[in-house]
Amino acid sequence: MSDNDSQKRAQFLAAYDEQLRTDAETPSAIKVIVQGPLRLVTFLNGRGFITYKNLGGADQAAIQRLVPEAMAYYQADAEIIRVEWKTRGHDHAPGMHEALIDNGFIRDEQESIMIGEASALAVDVPLPEGVTLRQVTEETDVRAMSAMQDEVFGDPVSDDMAEALLRRLAIDPGMELWVAEVEGRMVTAGRLELVPGTKFAGIWGGATREEWRGRGIYxxxxxxxxxxxxxxxxxxxxxxxxxxxxxxxxRSGLLKVSTTTPYYWKR
Structure with missing residues (x-):
């Protein structure tokens, strides 16, 4: 990585920590409480989510207390059936993995936190013949998009995500759903989330059917x-x-600034 990339990486990561690790991270929350350094978030359909801007220099002993204290909050609510704890690779969090495992969490796959200038991505990309792009808002399209993403990710087709997206569309003008189609069949999909009060927009849910990968559609x-x-x-x-x-x-110019690893608890 060049010196310029290293400088940009540091700037992007500082902006991420300052602007995105707040309410901006959970726009569809129905309840948020603050417990020490933690943000305990509740979503519809019995979903809990734990995040934080930083852990305030907590040592291993403090983290061993933070985790069960946070889980006591969710365990007391019978409607909560699953909880995600979102960790970041650049946080100072000694003993976090062990504390989460000891309290019933299962570690999921690590992902890369990618950040870059929107202008670096906003380029003309030729599409294969017969492929078209459009933004979708109608319920039938949203449900078809959600089902396609479930199939691509290897999950059972469920109404839960479609219902959540439809609720968001009804109340949040900052979310956009985009698809690529071939002869009316969705082959790629993803959403854009404009983060209020920040310089950021997020791109999420990118999914492409296997037979259409490697052609520039995503x-x-x-x-x-x-x-x-x-x-x-x-x-x-x-x-x-x-x-x-x-x-x-x-390849589009975004930089990997850190990693994030979710841990999941189920009742």
């Missing part, structure tokens, strides 16, 4: 979302990326 969909972000005055793009999408975003 990159074109990313470019379309970046152009929309710029039109809304957002200068930076962020994403938690799997190993499928990370190389594409790196």
């Amino acid at each position: 990159r074109a969909l990313t470019a379309a979302r970046a152009r929309s972000a710029l039109n809304h005055g957002k200068l930076l793009i962020h994403s938690d990326s799997t190993e499928f999408s990370r190389p594409i975003l790196e």
Whole structure:
């Protein structure tokens, strides 16, 4: 990595910690309480989510107390059936992995925190013949998009995400859903989330059917979302990326600034 990239990485990471690790991280929360350094968030459908801006220099002993204290809050609410604890690789959090495992959490796959200038992504990308891009808002399209993403990610097709997206569309003008289609069949999809009060927009949920990968469609969909972000005055793009999408975003000029690893608890 060049000195310029190292400087940009540090600037992007500082902006991420300052602007995105607040209410901006959980726009669809129905309840948020602060417990010490932690933000304990509740979403619809019995989902809990734990995050924090930093841990205030907590040592291993303090973290061993923080985790069960936070979980006591959710365990007391019978409607909560699953909780995600979001960790970041650049945090000072000694003993966090062990404390989470000891309290019933299961570690999921690590992802890369990617950040870059929206202008670096907002380029013209040629599409294969017959492929078109569009933004979707109608219920039938949203449900079809959600089902396609479930299939691509290897999950059972569920109404939960579609219902959540439809609720967000009804109340949040800062979320956009984008798809690529071939003869009316969705082959790629993803969403754009404009983060109020920040320079950021997030790109999330990128999914491409296996037989259509490697043809530039995901990159074109990313470019379309970046152009929309710029039109809304957002200068930076962020994403938690799997190993499928990370190389594409790196080729577009985004930098890996850290990692994030979710841990999941189920009742």
